[in-house]
Amino acid sequence: MPSERGMTISRFTTSRNFSWEYKHMNDEAYKMFESVLGPDNVSRDPGLLDAYTYQWLGEMIGEPNRFGPFRPACVTLPSTTEEVQAIVRVCNRHGLKFKAHSTGWGLYANPGEEGVVMLDLRRMNRLIEINEKDMYAVVEPYVIWAQLQAEAMCRGLNCVTIGAGSCTSALANCTSLMGTANNNVSMGYNERNVLGVEWVLPDGEIVRLGSPGSGAGWISGDGPGPSLRGIMRGTFGALGGLGVFTKCAVRLYQWGGPAELPSENIVSMDERLLEYPENARLFVPYFESRVMMEEALARIGESEVAYSTGLLERGLLTLGLGVDNLNSAEMRESLLPTIPKNFFTCLLVGNSARELEYQTRVMNQILEQTAGRRFEMMEQEGFRDIITLFLVKGGSVPAKAVFSPTGSFNPLLCGFFGTRRTLVKGMDDAEEIKRKYIESGLLADDMAEGGWSPLIMDHGHMEYFEHETLFDPHVPESTLALIMLTIETNQSLADKKLMIPFASQVKVARAQGLSVHDSIAAHMNCDYRTWQRQFKQAFDPNDAADSCNYITPKPKA
Ligand SMILES: Cc1cc2nc3c(=O)[nH]c(=O)nc-3n(C[C@H](O)[C@H](O)[C@H](O)COP(=O)(O)OP(=O)(O)OC[C@H]3O[C@@H](n4cnc5c(N)ncnc54)[C@H](O)[C@@H]3O)c2cc1C
Numbered sequence: 135m136p137s138e139r140g141m142t143i144s145r146f147t148t149s150r151n152f153s154w155e156y157k158h159m160n161d162e163a164y165k166m167f168e169s170v171l172g173p174d175n176v177s178r179d180p181g182l183l184d185a186y187t188y189q190w191l192g193e194m195i196g197e198p199n200r201f202g203p204f205r206p207a208c209v210t211l212p213s214t215t216e217e218v219q220a221i222v223r224v225c226n227r228h229g230l231k232f233k234a235h236s237t238g239w240g241l242y243a244n245p246g247e248e249g250v251v252m253l254d255l256r257r258m259n260r261l262i263e264i265n266e267k268d269m270y271a272v273v274e275p276y277v278i279w280a281q282l283q284a285e286a287m288c289r290g291l292n293c294v295t296i297g298a299g300s301c302t303s304a305l306a307n308c309t310s311l312m313g314t315a316n317n318n319v320s321m322g323y324n325e326r327n328v329l330g331v332e333w334v335l336p337d338g339e340i341v342r343l344g345s346p347g348s349g350a351g352w353i354s355g356d357g358p359g360p361s362l363r364g365i366m367r368g369t370f371g372a373l374g375g376l377g378v379f380t381k382c383a384v385r386l387y388q389w390g391g392p393a394e395l396p397s398e399n400i401v402s403m404d405e406r407l408l409e410y411p412e413n414a415r416l417f418v419p420y421f422e423s424r425v426m427m428e429e430a431l432a433r434i435g436e437s438e439v440a441y442s443t444g445l446l447e448r449g450l451l452t453l454g455l456g457v458d459n460l461n462s463a464e465m466r467e468s469l470l471p472t473i474p475k476n477f478f479t480c481l482l483v484g485n486s487a488r489e490l491e492y493q494t495r496v497m498n499q500i501l502e503q504t505a506g507r508r509f510e511m512m513e514q515e516g517f518r519d520i521i522t523l524f525l526v527k528g529g530s531v532p533a534k535a536v537f538s539p540t541g542s543f544n545p546l547l548c549g550f551f552g553t554r555r556t557l558v559k560g561m562d563d564a565e566e567i568k569r570k571y572i573e574s575g576l577l578a579d580d581m582a583e584g585g586w587s588p589l590i591m592d593h594g595h596m597e598y599f600e601h602e603t604l605f606d607p608h609v610p611e612s613t614l615a616l617i618m619l620t621i622e623t624n625q626s627l628a629d630k631k632l633m634i635p636f637a638s639q640v641k642v643a644r645a646q647g648l649s650v651h652d653s654i655a656a657h658m659n660c661d662y663r664t665w666q667r668q669f670k671q672a673f674d675p676n677d678a679a680d681s682c683n684y685i686t687p688k689p690k691a
Pocket residue numbers: 190233234235236237238239240241242243255275296297298299302303304305306307308309310311312313314315372373374375377378379380683
């Protein structure tokens with residue numbers, strides 16, 4: 135295994151030692167929470183609190199059993215913006231830190247230190263409005279993508295359902311964390327799809343961004359009221375480090391497909407659509423090289439014909455095919471000779487038969503120009519239905535491929551936005567570096583072909599790729615290999631002056647006890663931390679919002 139370069143990862147040198155006394159939760163503040171929320175909606179039961187430290191990838195920052203290193207001080211369940219505001223104010227008054235938790239799918243919502251007050255927003259679950267005319271929906275934090283998409287599709291509308299899966303919070307994604315999805319190609323990155331926002335600042339003040347700020351409805355996030363989109367989230371989000379978002383409007387788009395997509399054999403590779411939508415067509419093209427594949431992607435983006443695109447590299451695809459690891463290995467052996475290396479999936483959805491024909495002609499022309507050929511096996515009924523469902527909704531195939539074989543995974547290049555050519559450099563880099571870690575036997579063997587991605591954004595001028603890496607969370611050496619691989623890959627990108635992927639770096643930074651932006655900014659052309667710290671200080675004078683995934687008000691020693 136590659137050397138550790140003298141690094142100390144705190145999780146391997148410390149053992150978890152929770153105190154059963156609540157040093158950080160003073161009784162006076164706790165009583166105030168009870169009086170605001172009622173005693174049933176606040177708890178400091180240790181068993182319950184530990185549930186907020188237990189998380190996928192907890193093993194990267196805590197123990198192999200997935201418990202993170204910090205137990206929260208207490209958990210609160212507000213149901214209104216005013217209750218959120220009251221909790222935040224009590225925290226400020228008593229010197230307590232707080233953290234928002236919407237659907238809590240990853241370790242991002244875990245407390246970053248001892249004594250954090252959790253705001254679990256599950257009671258704020260209202261889909262407040264769907265405005266069909268102006269094409270937006272107003273949601274609270276616990277509305278998930280599946281719910282929003284189902285409601286939108288009934289009305290001939292649709293939304294960007296992210297790759298995390300349709301069970302995650304639409305608001306958390308739009309306001310606070312990333313926004314990458316297969317259907318970014320037709321509906322954009324979710325940073326742009328958040329319109330009006332209601333925001334409880336870290337000191338308890340309520341701000342309404344965009345048109346809600348001047349009582350003009352939710353249609354705009356940038357005016358006639360104030361726009362703070364860049365400060366609020368920028369490209370990746372503040373991950374809870376700048377307060378609590380309590381409502382937001384999400385942009386909806388035209389949907390040319392049917393109102394529902396009924397299927398059978400749900401959550402299996404045998405899932406079948408009862409009827410294939412007449413306005414949809416699946417293309418699965420493959421190419422001689424990554425460079426040609428990327429060229430085709432850029433042209434598809436520019437031509438604006440695709441509804442959704444996706445990439446699932448061979449290694450990852452075959453890991454997810456079988457019912458168990460042995461079966462997957464057998465299937466890989468038999469199928470591998472028939473699967474080309476450089477292929478992606480692309481779903482066309484026309485608003486009419488005529489539009490679908492136009493899209494098809496454009497696709498065929500692009501494939502001709504880039505020497506792309508059709509991977510017909512994948513376009514036929516067996517695979518076609520499951521791929522189509524996946525591209526429309528965000529489906530179960532990658533979840534099975536990434537979680538079942540070893541119990542855990544973490545993406546390399548998570549947050550890697552490339553441009554023409556830089557995408558391919560990032561993909562090549564990750565593959566080459568990963569290969570030697572696989573040889574060590576500490577990571578799952580996916581032939582270093584674990585790529586997954588939505589691929590196209592911004593009409594082909596920005597492209598996204600991440601490389602899933604499966605490791606065994608119960609074997610500390612395997613987790614360490616993952617961390618070292620991520621560090622080495624990110625360093626290699628930095629050496630080439632390519633973007634350091636935020637969402638990969640944030641986890642290794644936490645494993646090392648570093649502030650993520652301190653570990654990224656050093657490699658960028660300008661030191662954005664100066665401004666970011668000033669925003670943090672101005673918006674959060676008491677440093678009350680847990681900033682473990684954002685920026686600390688002062689540089690760490
Ligand atoms: C396996 C996996 C795959 C993922 N894939 C993708 C992907 O393909 N594309 C993508 O865009 N994202 C992805 N994510 C990231 C993330 O899950 C999503 O962005 C998601 O929409 C947010 O839901 P969540 O359950 O993670 O939110 P949470 O865990 O509840 O929160 C995420 C972060 O946002 C903060 N936050 C949550 N709610 C609020 C609020 N109301 N106010 C202020 N801050 C808040 C939290 O403190 C936390 O830091 C993935 C995560 C995982 C675990």
